[in-house]
Amino acid sequence: MATPGFFFILGSRELGRDNVTSNVFALQISARRKEMKLSMRGLAHATGIAASTISRIESGKLSPTLDNVLKIAAVLQLEPHLADNNQSEASTEAKVAEDHPTRMNHELITYRRIATTVLKPGTRRDVSNLAARNGYTTAVLLRGIIELRSSTGIRERLTRGATINCRLITRHEFYLIAIQEAELIWIV
Structure with missing residues (x-):
């Protein structure tokens, strides 16, 4: 569920932009967090990002990574709109798309609810229940090594x-065991 008027803009250090862009992003997440009456610690717990990192992002002292932007967007229920260095190119592309409206434009981009999980080495998770309980359709291993085991x-x-096709693993009992620290992204 998106809130109009809130846009995520990657900050100056990541895209080579000035500090004004970082401050705009910082103000936007701070305002939305306060609007939702979510404490800094609460946001940190929900996103898995350290409270000190969120504080530095909100104060404009740190530009967020794309991963952090996506995590914050998911928790604050915002659509991440990442600003481009070349705004003229973006406006040209938008005009081209408007000149040639097709059905494909509506099917080309869809937003999905996502979540991430970081598993420490030796951690075991019942992935079948996790996927079924949260309605996940797909899981993608971003980094690390895990072992998928079943009761069979x-x-x-x-x-x-x-x-991992979560629709199939919910029918049987499957477990994930982290061999190395692993990060998974879950898609609904």
Whole structure:
């Protein structure tokens, strides 16, 4: 659910922009966090980002990474609109799209609810229940190595880029065990 008027803009250090852009982003997330009556610690807990990092982002002292922008967007229920250095190019592309309206424009981009999980080495998670409880359709391993195990004896070692079809694993009992620290992104 998007709130109109809130846009995510990656800050100066990440895209080579001035500090004004960082301050705009900082003000926007701060305002939305306060509007939702969410404390800094609460936002940190929900996103998995350290409270000190969120504080530095809000004060404009740190430009967020794309990963942090997406995590904050998911928790604050905002659509991440990432600003481009070349605004003229973006406006040209928008005009081209408006000149040639097609059905494809509506199907080209969709926004999905996402969540991330970081598993420390040796951590075991019941992925079947997790996927079923939250309605996830897909999980993608971003980094690390995990082992997917089932109660029927299936063992599969997964590395970066592995995609798990959550619709299939909810029918059986599957577990994830982190071999190395691993990060997964869950898509609804």
